[in-house]
């Protein structure tokens with residue numbers, strides 16, 4: 659850590675980012691246990707499947723965010739660019755819990771026709787957090 663954090667200016671964004679995705683996920687974990695007491699942990703593989711699949715409607719999460727969240731996406735209707743979803747490629751992601759919650763709510767309603775469960779949100783974060791800049795392999 660001391661070698662990586664030789665400069666406070668370089669180090670702070672990493673700390674804030676990691677803390678925030680992890681904090682957000684910790685909140686979903688608490689909720690997931692309340693929803694189902696047999697909940698053990700989130701799954702990046704399940705999150706990836708959820709993100710790439712359609713759920714009975716025209717869109718998947720990947721329709722706007724692409725199937726490679728380390729790259730920029732494009733809104734399926736407006737055509738406006740959307741910054742990468744993976745924190746490794748976009749350090750601003752998941753640094754604002756209120757923003758994350760607002761968009762989870764809106765996008766899940768569009769894609770799934772209901773709000774996402776804590777399990778689904780935690781799984782998606784597990785996948786996005788596991789990605790490294792340079793693309794999905």
Ligand code: HEC
Nearest residue numbers: 717718719722734740741751752757758761762765766769
């Ligand atoms: C119709 C296009 C569209 C679809 C489909 C879509 N999104 Fe989004 N999403 C957006 C836009 C636009 C934003 C806001 C702009 C931004 O944050 O770059 C956004 C932002 C988000 C954010 C906020 C991230 C942050 O910075 O905190 C999350 C979380 C998110 N989307 C999750 C999802 C999930 C999960 C799905 C699938 C269930 C999904 N989105 C499907 C367009 C879409």
